[in-house]
Amino acid sequence: MHETSVDSKALTKAADRLAEAVKHARLAYQFSPGSHTWKTLETCLAAAKALDEHVNELACRESAEWLRKFPRITEGGDAE
Numbered sequence: 001m002h003e004t005s006v007d008s009k010a011l012t013k014a015a016d017r018l019a020e021a022v023k024h025a026r027l028a029y030q031f032s033p034g035s036h037t038w039k040t041l042e043t044c045l046a047a048a049k050a051l052d053e054h055v056n057e058l059a060c061r062e063s064a065e066w067l068r069k070f071p072r073i074t075e076g077g078d079a080e
Helices: 008-031 035-062
Strands: none
Touching: 008 035
16 A cells, blocks of 8 residues: 655645745736736746645545645636
8 A cells, every 4th residue: 555645844835935926926917017927927826726736636635634624825716
């Protein structure tokens, strides 16, 4: 049987940093809309969505209740 361990500190740190990047990219686009700031925001949101999906997959695979409650970066469909 293959057993894995999820590093909660690393996952939390990654999510926090990515959420901060999304916040800054949103502000940059809000105050200076253009193709560069839009692409930055779009890229940050895509990465956030990918992390959210990874956490969902981990929660199912690891049957970890704490992962099911892990805050999503892209709640409300921001990455759509």
